[in-house]
Amino acid sequence: MGRNGLEQDWLSSTQQRLEGAGHRPSGPRSAVIELLARQTCCLTAREITDLLREDGRDVGTATVYRALELLHSLGAVQRLDTGERFARYEAADPSGEHHHHLLCARCGRVSQFEDERLERAIAGLADRLSYRVEGHDVVLRGTCPGCAEPIA
Numbered sequence: 797m798g799r800n801g802l803e804q805d806w807l808s809s810t811q812q813r814l815e816g817a818g819h820r821p822s823g824p825r826s827a828v829i830e831l832l833a834r835q836t837c838c839l840t841a842r843e844i845t846d847l848l849r850e851d852g853r854d855v856g857t858a859t860v861y862r863a864l865e866l867l868h869s870l871g872a873v874q875r876l877d878t879g880e881r882f883a884r885y886e887a888a889d890p891s892g893e894h895h896h897h898l899l900c901a902r903c904g905r906v907s908q909f910e911d912e913r914l915e916r917a918i919a920g921l922a923d924r925l926s927y928r929v930e931g932h933d934v935v936l937r938g939t940c941p942g943c944a945e946p947i948a
Contacts (some may be wrong), residue, residue: 803833803834805889805890805891806832806833806872806887806888806889806890807829807830807833809872809890810829810833810867810870810872810887811829813870813871813872814866814870814872817870819866824853824855824859824860824863825859825863825866827848827851827853827855828844828848828855828860828863828864828867829863829867831844831847831848831851832844832867832873832885832886832887833887835886835887836908837886837895837897837906837907837908838874838876838884838885838886838897838906839884839885839886840880840882840883840884840885841857841860841861841864841882841883841885842857842882844860844864844885845857845860848860864885867885868885871888872887872888873885873886873887873888874886874887874888874894874933876897876933876935878897878899878906878935878937879899879935879937880899880904884906895908895909895910896908896909896910896911896914896933896934896935896936897909897933897934897935897936898935898936898937898938898940899935899936899937899938900938900939900940900942900943901937901938901939902939902940902943903940903942903943905940905942907940914934918932
C-alpha cells in the first residue's frame with residue numbers, strides 16, 4: 797500500500813466495507829487494519845502479531861487471523877499463498893492497482909515488483925482465450941541476490 801493518500805483511501809474503504817457488512821469497530825481489528833495500511837507488501841499473521849506487540853498492542857494470533865479472514869472476505873485484503881507454511885496478507889488497493897511478488901526459496905524474503913508488459917501479456921492471453929480475467933496473482937520463486945551464489 798502506498799503512503800498517506802493511498803493509506804487513507806484504504807482505511808476509509810475498509811471502514812465502509814466493515815460498516816456495510818454490519819461489523820462494529822473493535823480495538824484488535826482496528827489495530828490490524830492500521831498496521832496493514834502502513835505496509836508496502838505482504839506479511840504473515842505471525843509477523844502482524846509480532847509487529848503489533850512491538851507497538852505495545854496485546855493482540856493474539858487467533859484474533860489477527862479472524863480479522864484477516866474477515867477483511868479478506870470483504871475484499872479489503874489479498875491473501876497470497878506463496879507455497880510457504882503460512883499465507884501472507886496485504887491491503888488490497890481500492891483502485892484495483894496491484895503488484896506481484898518474488899519469493900526467495902532460501903531465505904524466504906518476499907519482494908514486490910510491477911511490470912506493465914506482464915499486465916499486457918495477461919490481458920492479451922485473456923483476449924486470445926475469450927476469458928474474462930477478474931484478478932490474478934503472480935509469485936515468482938527463485939533465489940534473491942543476497943542468497944545467489946556468484947557466477948564464476
